[in-house]
Structures are given as C-alpha cells and as structure tokens.
Amino acid sequence: MAEIYVIGVDAGTESMRAGVFDLTGTVIAEGITPIATRFPQAGWAEQSPEDWWQALGSSVRQAVANAKIRPDQIVGLAADTTCCTVVALDAQGRSLRPAIIWMDMRAAGQAARIATLDDPALKVNNAGRGPISAEWMIPKSLWMAENQPDLFERADYICDCQDYINFHLTGRMVANITSASTRWHYDSRTGYATGLLDKLNLKALLDRWPREVLPLGTVIGGLTTAAADHLGLPAGIPVAQGGSDAFIGMIGMGVVQPNRLAMITGSSHNHLGFTDTEVHGAGFWGTYPDAVIPGLHAIEGGQTSTGSIINWFKKLIDSGITYEQLNAEASALPPGSEGLVVLDHFQGNRTPYTDPNSRGAITGLTLRHGPAHIFRAMMEGVAFGTELILETMGAAGFNPEDVVVCGGSTKSDLWMQIHADVSGLPLKLTAVPNAPMLGSAILAAVGAGHYDSIASAAGRMVQISRTIEPDQTRHAAYAEPYQAYKALYPALAGIAR
Numbered sequence: 001m002a003e004i005y006v007i008g009v010d011a012g013t014e015s016m017r018a019g020v021f022d023l024t025g026t027v028i029a030e031g032i033t034p035i036a037t038r039f040p041q042a043g044w045a046e047q048s049p050e051d052w053w054q055a056l057g058s059s060v061r062q063a064v065a066n067a068k069i070r071p072d073q074i075v076g077l078a079a080d081t082t083c084c085t086v087v088a089l090d091a092q093g094r095s096l097r098p099a100i101i102w103m104d105m106r107a108a109g110q111a112a113r114i115a116t117l118d119d120p121a122l123k124v125n126n127a128g129r130g131p132i133s134a135e136w137m138i139p140k141s142l143w144m145a146e147n148q149p150d151l152f153e154r155a156d157y158i159c160d161c162q163d164y165i166n167f168h169l170t171g172r173m174v175a176n177i178t179s180a181s182t183r184w185h186y187d188s189r190t191g192y193a194t195g196l197l198d199k200l201n202l203k204a205l206l207d208r209w210p211r212e213v214l215p216l217g218t219v220i221g222g223l224t225t226a227a228a229d230h231l232g233l234p235a236g237i238p239v240a241q242g243g244s245d246a247f248i249g250m251i252g253m254g255v256v257q258p259n260r261l262a263m264i265t266g267s268s269h270n271h272l273g274f275t276d277t278e279v280h281g282a283g284f285w286g287t288y289p290d291a292v293i294p295g296l297h298a299i300e301g302g303q304t305s306t307g308s309i310i311n312w313f314k315k316l317i318d319s320g321i322t323y324e325q326l327n328a329e330a331s332a333l334p335p336g337s338e339g340l341v342v343l344d345h346f347q348g349n350r351t352p353y354t355d356p357n358s359r360g361a362i363t364g365l366t367l368r369h370g371p372a373h374i375f376r377a378m379m380e381g382v383a384f385g386t387e388l389i390l391e392t393m394g395a396a397g398f399n400p401e402d403v404v405v406c407g408g409s410t411k412s413d414l415w416m417q418i419h420a421d422v423s424g425l426p427l428k429l430t431a432v433p434n435a436p437m438l439g440s441a442i443l444a445a446v447g448a449g450h451y452d453s454i455a456s457a458a459g460r461m462v463q464i465s466r467t468i469e470p471d472q473t474r475h476a477a478y479a480e481p482y483q484a485y486k487a488l489y490p491a492l493a494g495i496a497r
Contacts, residue, residue: 005069006448007060008441009079010245010434011161013037013101016055017434020067020074021441023450025461027432028069031062038098043105046098049087049164056165057230064232071233076240076448077169077223078440083244084135084183085161088144088151093167096151100140101161107139110146114139114200121185121193124288127280131354137184138196141205158208162242169239170221175210178243181291182300186213188290214241215294216251217446217454240447245436246270247292252439253404253430254462256293256455261390261400263419264435265407267308268350269382271301271389275398283352283392293454299398301389305346305360306382307408312346313378317371327414329372330379335421335474336481337373339364342381343488352392353489361492363484379415380478383422384485390423404428404464406435413468421474422482431463438462 005028010017015035020028033055038046056079064071084102087095100106115122115130122128132139137160145152157163160179167173180186185193197203214220222236242248246264250272255262257274264270274296279287287297314323346360362374390400403425409415410429420427432438442457451457 003069003073004075005067005073006441006444007063007074007077008437008439008444009056009059009077009242010437010440011052011056011079011081011165012245013082013103016052016059017437018056018059018063019434019437019441020063020069021438021461023445023461025432025438025441025463029063029066031059031066033058033062037101041106043108045101045104047085047101049095049099049161052161052165053168053230057232060231060233074233074237075450076238076444077233078217078240078242078443078447079162079165080242080245080248080436080440081161081165083160083179083246084137084140086137086140087159087161087164088155089157089159089164090154091156093157093164096155097148099161102135104140105134107143108134110134110142111136111139114142114196117196117199119193119196119199121187121196123280124185124286126282126285126354129282135183137179138193138200138202138205142200142202145202145204152204155208157210158205159210162244163210166220166239166241169223169227171224172221173210174220174241175213176241176243177213177215178247178291180213181288182244182247182286182298188213215290216241216243216248216292217443219447238447240443242440242443243292246272247298248439248443249406249435250292250439251442251454251458252432252435252437252462253406254458254464255404256458258296259399259401261403263386263403263405265307265405265409267306269303269306269386271386273299273393273398273400275299277397279396279398281396284389284396285351299393301352301393302350303344303382303385303389304348304350305344309344309346309360309378309382310375313375319371321371323412326372326375327412330376331414333372333376335380335477337377337380338368339366340369340373340377341481341484341488342374342377343485343492344378344381344385345489349489351389355493358489358493361488363488379412379418380422380481381485383419384482386419387422387482388486400425402426402428404430406430406433416468417471420468420470422478424470424472424475426470427468428464429466429468431465
C-alpha cells in the first residue's frame, strides 16, 4: 500500500502556508504564497477573500509538488486561520466587501459601548470587567450594521475567514467552535449570545451567522469538484473542521490536557492552557468551554510586545553587533542584569492589566550598563511578564506543570533558559516549529479516521525535540528583580502614557 499523507493549512496574516505531513507528524514539504493587506484608513486593515482562495490553491499545489507524491496519496485536509477576520458573503460565498481582518481597530467605539453592558456573555472578558477588544466579531459586525446598513442587509452570511475557506472547500457553511467560543461570545452549552445581541439591536446577525458550530476534527464534507480542481487534489477528500491559529497551535504543540501551558512566541506571546472546570477572573480571558478539546475549558493570556522589543532594541543600537554576540555577552551577566529592570509594555499590556495605554520603561540605569545589560534585561522583563500572567492564572486555579514553547524566541537558548529560570518550570520545544500547521494536520488525520481523538493523534504526531530545565539557584536569584518588575506598573500607571 502506498504511503498516505494529510495536508495542514496555516492561513496567516501575511501568507498562506500548506504542509504535507505523514501520520507521524513529519513535515514532508511545504508551499507558501503571500497575501496582501491594505490599509485604507488609519487603524483599518483589509484583505480580499478571493486572494485567500487563490493563495490556498497555489500553496497546496506547491506543497504536493515539492513532496513528490501523487495527489491521490492525500487522505485528509484541515486549515487554521486568523481569528476575528470578518467577511460578509452572498449565498454563493462571494464577498460583498473586503474582509475586515483581525488587526483592524475601526470598531473601537462599538467595543467600548458593548463593554458598558451587563450581560452574562461578557464573563469571558476579565470576568465581565472588560474591556472588549475591537478585534472581536460582534463589535465589527455592529460597525458594519451601523456604517454599511445596505450591505449588512444584503449579506447572506457574516462569518470568519475559517468559515469562508471551508465553505469554498466543501460547499457547507458552518462556524468553527474555537473562533465562535473565543471571539463571538458563543457558549457550547447555551449557544450564541442572543441576549447580548438583543441589547445591541443586532438580532439580525443571528440570521447571518452559520447555523451550525462544529467541534474540531469533525468532517465538514468532502472536497467539491470545483475545489478539488483548484487545489489539484481528488474530489471527495474529507475536510476536517479547523479553527483559529493560536488555539490550533496548542494541538500542534501537544498541549491537549489540563495543567500544561502552550506559549506561542513571535512579535508577541500568547499563553494558552486548559482547565477541568469553568474559571473566570480579572487578568485573563476565558475560560471557553469545549473551544478546543471537548470537556475542557481554554484559558488565555498574552503579552503585546515581546520579540518586537528585542527587534526594536537591535535596530536602535545599529552598531553591527549580532544577536549571537548579544546573547553571548548577556549570558555572562548575572540574573537581574545588575539592577536593570524592564517593563515590557512597549505597546500597552494585554494581560493581566489589559491597559492599552501603559508604556514600557527601563529602570535602574547606571553608567556601568551597556547594550548586553539592556538586552538581557529586556528578555528578563518579558519573562517577568509571563510569570505575572502565570501568577494571575494560578490565583484562579490554573497551575501548569510545564510550558511547551514554539515560535521565534526559541531561537535564543539564553531567552529560553531565562523563561525557565524565572518561572521555575521546564520548557519543552517541539520538533515542528509551525505548531498551527501541524495542529491542522493532526485535525486532518482525525477527520480522515486514522486517529480516534485529537489527544491520541497529538500524542503520536507531536515530537518534543528538547527540554530546558530551570536552574533553581537562578530561580531564587530572580525573586527580588521580579518583585521590582511587579512594582513598576502601579508606580508608572499615571505617568508613562
């Protein structure tokens, strides 16, 4: 019997990636196609859904060709996408306007109004304390209804990028449970937030949202003939339900049970985990029931500026020094960077303060300090920010036993060791760096019937490449600078804005 494979698609902001994987989670080949973003006004960001479709066909064809396999060896497909990328479609799935992508902030006014309401659905936003992000589905839909009412009335569907792609793959319009649960105020136990929509005079949105919300890995349908021709694959291949990229990344990191943390790094950090029971509180988002794994509640935190701070500093000094040199010099310094403490709020704070107006700070500077001190202190500041999120979640009952990490920061052994030392938790790095794409491949394998659950598939298809153990002496040495870090935000809240 010929070897069989699945395709995982990662539809990001800047590109559409497709990967061919075997059933052990090994990447055979990839294809990538760029996606253009337009910024028609300050704070706005739009993409063409038709560009996504063209990029999907291009990337899948590239991946299969690069893998040097036959199309009939592909037995399943699933995709993850950006979340809160809102599209308005006619009955045939044609877009009525450019997609309002996740980073678009035009609905800030609508989000602020929603935050003033008293509704049980808002419990996932810091236990109802807010704020509501302008990124989310309901603020953007409300903006559309108020500013483009004719278009809103003409729309047969208002849904997410994920739902658009699956509709064009299978001909079936369904919502994915991760986007709906984490960004639409959907609750798997009670359904859509009808009470909240009623208070906004937005009940008409219910007629435009997909009627069904499917769990991850569920087969939506087979590839239609038109979709198969577009992708260069046989018709009828099962398409499994995917979801929003960061949460699908949890699956691709093997974080599929309670008391583990997935930390997805890049320009920012996302912190995602599972609890056995429902938890709500200030300083984090969620929990979201059944949003990823049935029976588990997803908890979410995040830091707005992490890798972007390091990149900013490297460009700022512009002295020809390399990251390797900075890492080497910073490694020679003691924990605490000889009294230097950095507040990592260079673009505000996502959690636990959820304060977009907070600003970064570098404190304790002396004439002794050089670039390596600041470089290390920035890494430590980000690690302190992560520890504060873990402390906040811990107070609500979520205490992870380890942290699985993927993304850009894993390129720095020093930074990974600092994270482990500050938290006192082991860090595990996975063999496949693109965790969302692997997560989609895992869902494709489940949908194709080769594994009976997401957990069993992840257990076979996710490989841990190495573990970074914390040094307990350095962990103790970080106690004092961590307290200094915690004191910075309250001290500067009324000043550094």
